[in-house]
Amino acid sequence: MMFHQHAKCLYFRALEARVAVRIGPHARNLGVIASTTPTSPHHHPSYCRRIKVTPTQQYFSSLPMQNFKDHENQHDSDHGAQASKQDRQQLHEGGFNRAANRKEMTRRRILAEELMRFFATNDDCFNMTLRELNINKTWGSDTGLSEYRSFYLDSLSSFGTMLAENGDAEWSGISAANILDQFAGCGEFSDNPQLYSKIYRSMAAMMQREVEDRLALEKLQKSHEQKLQELRMELLESESLALDLTSEGANFNELDMIEEELSRSLSQRALISESRKARKEINKRRNTLDKIRSDATKLKRLISRIESEFDEIEWPMPKHEFQAVTEKLLKVAALVAPALAEFVTHRHEDFDKYRKLEMQTDLTKPHEWYPRARLDKRRIIFHAGPTNSGKTYNALQRLKQANNGMYLAPLRLLAAEIYENLNAEGIYIDLLTGQERRVVPFATHRSSTVELACLDKDYDVVVIDEIQMLCDEFRGFAWTRALLGVRCKEVHLCGGAEAIEIVKKIANMCGDDFELHRYERFGYV
Numbered sequence: 001m002m003f004h005q006h007a008k009c010l011y012f013r014a015l016e017a018r019v020a021v022r023i024g025p026h027a028r029n030l031g032v033i034a035s036t037t038p039t040s041p042h043h044h045p046s047y048c049r050r051i052k053v054t055p056t057q058q059y060f061s062s063l064p065m066q067n068f069k070d071h072e073n074q075h076d077s078d079h080g081a082q083a084s085k086q087d088r089q090q091l092h093e094g095g096f097n098r099a100a101n102r103k104e105m106t107r108r109r110i111l112a113e114e115l116m117r118f119f120a121t122n123d124d125c126f127n128m129t130l131r132e133l134n135i136n137k138t139w140g141s142d143t144g145l146s147e148y149r150s151f152y153l154d155s156l157s158s159f160g161t162m163l164a165e166n167g168d169a170e171w172s173g174i175s176a177a178n179i180l181d182q183f184a185g186c187g188e189f190s191d192n193p194q195l196y197s198k199i200y201r202s203m204a205a206m207m208q209r210e211v212e213d214r215l216a217l218e219k220l221q222k223s224h225e226q227k228l229q230e231l232r233m234e235l236l237e238s239e240s241l242a243l244d245l246t247s248e249g250a251n252f253n254e255l256d257m258i259e260e261e262l263s264r265s266l267s268q269r270a271l272i273s274e275s276r277k278a279r280k281e282i283n284k285r286r287n288t289l290d291k292i293r294s295d296a297t298k299l300k301r302l303i304s305r306i307e308s309e310f311d312e313i314e315w316p317m318p319k320h321e322f323q324a325v326t327e328k329l330l331k332v333a334a335l336v337a338p339a340l341a342e343f344v345t346h347r348h349e350d351f352d353k354y355r356k357l358e359m360q361t362d363l364t365k366p367h368e369w370y371p372r373a374r375l376d377k378r379r380i381i382f383h384a385g386p387t388n389s390g391k392t393y394n395a396l397q398r399l400k401q402a403n404n405g406m407y408l409a410p411l412r413l414l415a416a417e418i419y420e421n422l423n424a425e426g427i428y429i430d431l432l433t434g435q436e437r438r439v440v441p442f443a444t445h446r447s448s449t450v451e452l453a454c455l456d457k458d459y460d461v462v463v464i465d466e467i468q469m470l471c472d473e474f475r476g477f478a479w480t481r482a483l484l485g486v487r488c489k490e491v492h493l494c495g496g497a498e499a500i501e502i503v504k505k506i507a508n509m510c511g512d513d514f515e516l517h518r519y520e521r522f523g524y525v
């Protein structure tokens with residue numbers, strides 16, 4: 001029995017020790033603040049099982065040890081009590097400030113979102129941003145902007161978030177928060193931005209539709225007027241009878257009388273048939289006139305119906321308010337556009353690549369293809385005239401006098417001929433064609449086919465023969481390239497007079513001077 005009791009005692013002690021060992025490190029987490037001496041009767045397993053963690057205990061146990069101690073110490077002293085009150089006050093104020101900040105952030109986010117919606121739907125905003133990106137094109141009238149537009153639209157949402165979250169950031173000299181405030185002041189946006197914005201946008205859409213409808217109406221009016229005019233002309237151009245249209249009734253009476261008279265007195269069949277013809281013609285004209293009149297009344301009715309429809313429209317907001325708000329919004333947009341343009345380029349890595357590609361593949365500005373040739377103002381001398389009139393002869397005289405120069409021929413045989421002639425005259429000239437290349441040591445000149453024109457060297461005089469070939473379907477590019485790209489102070493062009501205008505235009509675009517020398521064909525002796 002004694003042994004049994006002793007064993008039981010040992011068992012309990014062992015259990016207590018195990019519980020204490022297990023609880024020890026986690027005592028604070030479990031809310032066990034009391035001492036955990038293994039010998040304490042409170043650490044009996046059945047007692048431990050009964051331990052329940054209250055919320056207060058949970059709170060304290062979750063505090064870091066140091067804070068917890070500080071907290072206790074503060075409670076111990078009067079000073080501590082005072083500090084705790086201040087803390088609570090600060091905590092309260094902090095919470096209030098946080099709530100106010102949250103409210104302000106929400107307001108800014110909504111305003112920024114609505115401002116970006118305006119950017120997404122208003123073409124002027126897009127055009128403004130394009131101008132900031134140095135793209136001088138307009139959405140609606142220029143083509144090739146859809147890629148830019150997708151970059152732009154894709155950036156709006158993130159840009160709006162940035163605008164809302166970086167209130168202190170400076171955009172075009174004023175803060176983002178200030179811009180949003182200005183946006184709120186454009187109309188009734190500050191009260192309920194989402195609702196007012198919705199009304200404004202529906203008004204914008206309706207106004208847009210009205211503009212389109214009015215344009216369609218104008219088009220309709222014009223087409224009808226044209227149709228009426230055509231009918232009138234048809235009527236006037238009818239040559240069978242020279243009757244006055246305004247008094248066709250009187251003519252009818254006259255004809256009746258003539259017909260009666262004729263049938264009574266003369267009975268001449270020929271004359272009767274003449275008068276019948278006349279009557280037929282008059283009927284035809286009367287029908288045409290009726291058609292014109294009915295068309296005119298139909299058109300008037302249609303126009304008045306459409307006009308009345310315009311008057312009956314119920315606008316979501318007064319037109320003058322819409323216009324005033326739009327003006328203000330565009331002013332705010334002008335403040336945002338530079339930052340947005342910068343954001344678009346940063347957000348889309350491909351933006352610059354696309355812009356470069358677009359510029360390089362833009363074939364609408366040929367004068368920009370050869371920037372080196374644009375550095376100097378060239379003198380373009382056009383020798384225009386029929387074949388065998390001495391155009392090339394005169395141009396070559398100038399080439400021979402030059403310190404260095406290039407002759408561009410339409411055919412390799414012609415290039416070879418100039419090569420031989422000039423070398424024979426003591427002017428050292430190379431030959432370069434698709435078939436052969438003859439290099440003369442210390443040559444100052446070069447004779448080649450036009451496709452092999454050299455554009456990376458400066459010349460004093462260049463002669464381009466048969467310039468009218470620039471309109472050729474297959475080889476024209478070679479003349480265009482040579483004309484635009486040769487780096488030379490004096491360019492002589494020989495060719496037919498039909499190319500004068502196009503060459504003059506190209507010279508103007510390139511900023512070159514243009515001179516025209518006309519030639520007549522040599523007469524037979």
Ligand SMILES: Nc1ncnc2c1ncn2[C@@H]1O[C@H](COP(=O)(O)OP(=O)(O)OP(=O)(O)O)[C@@H](O)[C@H]1O
Pocket residue numbers: 385386387388389390391392393394494
């Ligand atoms: N002032 C001149 N003195 C001597 N020969 C000349 C003179 N003008 C032209 N010729 C000769 O007349 C011929 C035709 O002249 P050129 O080749 O210059 O005419 P073109 O108008 O250029 O003809 P194409 O349009 O066929 O090239 C050439 O053989 C050229 O040497």
